[in-house]
Amino acid sequence: MSLTFVLIANTSIKEYIPGYPNVDERRELYKLNIIADSLLIDIEKKNIYIENIKNIFADDPFNEDVSEVKPSIFRYDTIKNIKSYNDSILRAEFENQSMYNLYFNESGQLAESSKASIKSFNFFIPLQGIITSRFSLLDKHYGVDLVTSHNEAVKATLEGTVIFSGWTLETGYIISLQHSRNFISVYKHNSVLLKKEGDHVMAGEPIAISGQSGELTTGPHLHFELWENGTPVDPQEYILFN
Structure with missing residues (x-):
């Protein structure tokens, strides 16, 4: 058997x-x-x-x-x-x-x-202005604040697709872009949004007009964030601001 x-x-x-x-x-x-x-x-x-x-x-x-x-x-x-x-x-x-x-x-x-070298990315300055508040994980400030005059063009830092374009009570008019290699850029406190969800934009293309919308603002400025793989990163490590 x-x-x-x-x-x-x-x-x-x-x-x-x-x-x-x-x-x-x-x-x-x-x-x-x-x-x-x-x-x-x-x-x-x-x-x-x-x-x-x-x-x-x-x-x-x-x-x-x-x-x-x-x-x-x-x-x-x-x-x-x-x-x-x-x-x-x-x-x-x-x-x-x-x-x-x-x-x-x-x-x-x-x-x-596998991640591509950061050198292969040409990040565009989203707005010409003075940095008044820097990135700080400790303070839960996940971006940089750029002070500028009212109604300046806010530009896409990289080529990408708009994944959010709308309003929140605290940060006003927000627009966010999805880029390659799991990068996401976020632009807050705008006065006008120029793009809608699903739009494809090129690096340096105007996507909003700066302002001071939302409750968490004391004057015209852009709060700019850069996220990689779901984690906030310091924009100054990727972009040479003037």
């Missing part, structure tokens, strides 16, 4: 047992499992991204990075079953598919998660 079981379990004879999936069926099942895993990763990334946006407008930084999402379904090192020769060939075939390698690199992170 034991010999018969071993013979069936480790040879292609098991494929003739009613109900046991053949090679083509296992191939399709494996493919569907990979697709399902990648969809779960995409959903988790989108959920983190949405939470990032919510925290940005609430001035609440956090450290979750969408690039840190890792696969949760496939743990090949925990598989204990004895694989037949055909099963091993099938597994190797799919693990080498570019569809799979598109999502993960050798370290287990998303292949697209």
Whole structure:
């Protein structure tokens, strides 16, 4: 009996047992499992991204990075079953598919998660003015304040897409842009917004008119923030303000 079981379990004879999936069926099942895993990763990334946006407008930084999402379904090192020769060939075939390698690199992170050098970005000064308040995580001041005369053009610091254009009680008219490499720029206390959500803008393109809208202002100025992967960063480390 034991010999018969071993013979069936480790040879292609098991494929003739009613109900046991053949090679083509296992191939399709494996493919569907990979697709399902990648969809779960995409959903988790989108959920983190949405939470990032919510925290940005609430001035609440956090450290979750969408690039840190890792696969949760496939743990090949925990598989204990004895694989037949055909099963091993099938597994190797799919693990080498570019569809799979598109999502993960050798370290287990998303292949697209590597950051480009900051030198490849040409940040545009959003507004010519004098910095009166600098970036400070300790004081929860997540940007810089640029004092300028009223009704000056506020310009996009990088090429991007408008993801928010609206009003809040504390900071008045706000416009925010999504840029490549998970950068987001935020412009607050404007008097007029020139772009709407979904608009694509170029670096240096006017997106608003400066002002002093909102309760948290004592005069005409621009509060400018720069976020990277959901975390506020000091704009002066990226932009040479005059």
